Amino acid sequence: MSSREKLVEAAMALVRTSGFSALSVRGVAKEAGVGASTLRHHFPTQAHLHRVIATELVLGLVKDLTIDDDKLDPADRLFDCLLQFLPPPAQNEQAAALNSWFELYRLSFGPDAAPAFRGVLTSAHEASTTVLHRWLKTLARQGHVQEDDIDDHAAYALAMINGLHLCMLVEPRRFDLSLEHRVLRHYVNSVVERSAGKLVTPEAQGAAPVL
Incomplete structure (x- = not known):
């Protein structure tokens, strides 16, 4: 596990146990067992840390x-x-x-x-x-x-x-x-239409499929 992944994991654990109000640079660094300078290398600001963790929480759980x-x-x-x-x-x-x-x-x-x-x-x-x-x-x-x-x-x-x-x-x-x-x-x-083929799909129209 990379140092960044370790920090993200620590931040997510902190949110799950203590809520979003505990999500700070100092709190995450302590949870991960690293110095604040190490955390700031990956997350320069607290706002950046917050955005990354929010995205990871959604994409990791869903x-x-x-x-x-x-x-x-x-x-x-x-x-x-x-x-x-x-x-x-x-x-x-x-x-x-x-x-x-x-x-x-x-x-x-x-x-x-x-x-x-x-x-x-x-x-x-x-x-x-x-x-x-x-x-x-x-x-x-x-x-x-x-x-x-x-x-x-x-x-x-x-x-x-x-x-x-x-x-x-x-x-x-x-x-x-x-x-x-x-x-x-x-x-x-x-x-949702349950019967596939009732709707005209992009492929049926000759268009490139949506990725």
Whole structure:
């Protein structure tokens, strides 16, 4: 493992155990067992550190799963992928994840907001958008999603996920995720066409496939 990878791993562990407010150059250096100068060699500013960690957290936790497997139902594939954006159903883990999500918004926009944390939120949003676009483009190439609608579908999905997080935060005693699953199902059923070939794919039009 390179020194940069070790620092990223230490920073992610710090966020998971102590929240985003603990994400500082000094805190990460201590967690990794290195000097602050070593950390600054890889992450010149705290804002840079924040952006990298936010991106790594999203890309490290959210996988493509079976999104490429056209033998499986496309709505089921997208549903399973989207479930990764929801906290786990276990009460303690879900509460910790929701508190971390709320903490990031508070640090970005609350009375004690810090500009650096706005960058964390921006980077996490951009990484999530990248992942959603990749999933939707895969389904579009297979003829299950209209490619012209991908931007709208991704924006809608992120707004929906943030809204579900807020609902779970204000209903802390409800941990079964049944409502959240129904909402996600409604979303995937509204954007996915299950019969491949009904939609005109870029390949069928003679265009280069979208990567």
